[in-house]
Amino acid sequence: MSAINHATAELVSRAPVIPVLVIDDLKTAVPLATALAAGGLTVLEVTMRTPVALDCIRAIADALPQVMIGAGTVNNPASVKAAVAAGSRFLVSPGSTEALLDAFLDSGLPFLAGAVTASEVLGLAERGLNHAKFFPAEPAGGTNYIKSLGGPLPEMRFCPTGGIDLAKAKEYLKLPNVPCVGGSWVAPADAVKAGDWARIETLAREAAGLKG
Numbered sequence: 001m002s003a004i005n006h007a008t009a010e011l012v013s014r015a016p017v018i019p020v021l022v023i024d025d026l027k028t029a030v031p032l033a034t035a036l037a038a039g040g041l042t043v044l045e046v047t048m049r050t051p052v053a054l055d056c057i058r059a060i061a062d063a064l065p066q067v068m069i070g071a072g073t074v075n076n077p078a079s080v081k082a083a084v085a086a087g088s089r090f091l092v093s094p095g096s097t098e099a100l101l102d103a104f105l106d107s108g109l110p111f112l113a114g115a116v117t118a119s120e121v122l123g124l125a126e127r128g129l130n131h132a133k134f135f136p137a138e139p140a141g142g143t144n145y146i147k148s149l150g151g152p153l154p155e156m157r158f159c160p161t162g163g164i165d166l167a168k169a170k171e172y173l174k175l176p177n178v179p180c181v182g183g184s185w186v187a188p189a190d191a192v193k194a195g196d197w198a199r200i201e202t203l204a205r206e207a208a209g210l211k212g
């Protein structure tokens with residue numbers, strides 16, 4: 001197993017749920033990450049979908065060294081560079097291209113590149129990879145689909161995201177090829193806006209308790 005596969009396996013074993021965060025206001029980044037970590041979710045993905053995403057990653061990396069902070073929506077090689085420079089400790093993308101995989105591998109960081117079809121999974125396997133993000137999980141076919149992929153492609157481990165909540169997460173995590181799931185349900189936009197960190201900590205604690 002390559003060093004990156006090993007590091008990725010370690011990453012996905014840290015917690016059953018990786019919060020997928022879309023942060024609009026830099027001021028909320030550290031309190032949000034603090035609440036999630038207090039609830040037991042210490043692997044956090046900040047999507048590069050907002051203008052402040054890189055600043056949020058930097059702020060969380062500086063303030064909370066115990067949190068494994070990563071970047072999501074890393075859709076091209078330039079974003080890989082920016083995410084690494086901001087202090088990301090892992091990278092996530094919804095899909096995979098050869099150029100993106102080259103950049104991910106060059107970064108030396110653990111990463112989850114997206115794959116849904118058997119051909120896409122084989123594309124990752126050809127690069128020596130054995131972990132993938134499975135997005136968009138629910139619209140793409142959910143647990144039945146991932147169970148089916150596991151027949152001919154038993155080595156690949158999937159982190160499904162997209163349309164998952166606590167109840168669905170429990171079902172995904174029963175699959176032998178799903179070590180963790182990703183989702184935004186643990187950080188509802190209204191709770192972040194209201195600064196309701198207690199609610200977010202409770203949601204995180206429920207999610208962290210999903211798998212022993």
Ligand SMILES: O=C(O)C(=O)C[C@H](O)[C@H](O)COP(=O)(O)O
Nearest residue numbers: 020047073094161162163183184
């Ligand atoms: O931003 C990315 O890179 C993505 O791939 C999409 C996210 O993983 C999903 O948007 C999370 O899904 P929800 O839990 O349904 O909100």
